[in-house]
Amino acid sequence: MEPSPIIAPSILAADFARLADAVHAIEGAADWVHVDVMDNHFVPNLTIGLPVVQSLRKATSLPFDVHLMITDPERWAPGYAEAGAYNVTFHAEATDDPVALAKTLRAAGAKAGLAIDRDTPVEPYLDLLPHVDTVLIMTIKAGFGGQKFLPEMLGKVREVRRRIHSDNLEVRLEVDGGIAADTIEQAAEAGADAFVAGTAVYGAQDPAEAIGKLRALVGGVG
Numbered sequence: 001m002e003p004s005p006i007i008a009p010s011i012l013a014a015d016f017a018r019l020a021d022a023v024h025a026i027e028g029a030a031d032w033v034h035v036d037v038m039d040n041h042f043v044p045n046l047t048i049g050l051p052v053v054q055s056l057r058k059a060t061s062l063p064f065d066v067h068l069m070i071t072d073p074e075r076w077a078p079g080y081a082e083a084g085a086y087n088v089t090f091h092a093e094a095t096d097d098p099v100a101l102a103k104t105l106r107a108a109g110a111k112a113g114l115a116i117d118r119d120t121p122v123e124p125y126l127d128l129l130p131h132v133d134t135v136l137i138m139t140i141k142a143g144f145g146g147q148k149f150l151p152e153m154l155g156k157v158r159e160v161r162r163r164i165h166s167d168n169l170e171v172r173l174e175v176d177g178g179i180a181a182d183t184i185e186q187a188a189e190a191g192a193d194a195f196v197a198g199t200a201v202y203g204a205q206d207p208a209e210a211i212g213k214l215r216a217l218v219g220g221v222g
């Protein structure tokens with residue numbers, strides 16, 4: 001049986017002065033909370049880091065899906081696993097040894113995710129899939145919320161899905177960037193089974209209702 005789709009709202013689009021409220025607003029509706037960590041080096045934007053994640057961890061029981069858009073993930077990623085993140089995703093472009101880092105994250109008690117940015121082909125990474133738990137295909141250029149979905153990224157989603165299928169792997173295939181009611185179905189058809197949505201959830205009047213609408217479009221219940 002295929003695992004049911006995951007909806008992971010990104011708090012990047014929420015009010016940073018009210019993060020606990022933002023997370024409470026999606027409890028019972030979302031599967032994961034997506035936390036975008038940016039360091040003003042790997043991407044030209046700066047968001048939140050470990051102290052905020054540690055505090056927010058205590059405010060909810062929803063699993064944290066931490067997306068590290070940072071250089072030197074070896075230095076920082078294990079701290080997020082130790083802080084109780086469910087999944088910690090680092091960028092393929094930021095490390096020379098993704099397999100070792102994935103192993104470290106798993107040893108620290110988290111799932112390990114590999115992210116592929118807009119300009120990076122996925123083919124060189126396909127042989128690494130048995131070593132990770134999630135693959136995140138950026139459907140925008142990493143760095144900012146609210147960008148337009150790039151359908152040309154779906155070829156990478158298809159490639160990863162083919163490999164997961166042919167090798168019978170247990171890997172979640174996540175898409176991130178511009179996911180909304182008008183784009184989520186094409187991402188699902190290409191093979192994604194986890195969907196990050198920032199603006200589409202927190203830009204809506206009722207975030208929980210927006211999640212329900214997205215879920216209905218990809219065949220989930222609730």
Ligand code: DX5
Binds near residue numbers: 011176196
């Ligand atoms: C951007 C982040 C995304 C962002 C998505 O680099 O990785 O997670 O929050 O925001 P939307 O859904 O608005 O494109």
Ligand code: ZN
Binds near residue numbers: 010036196
């Ligand atoms: Zn993200």
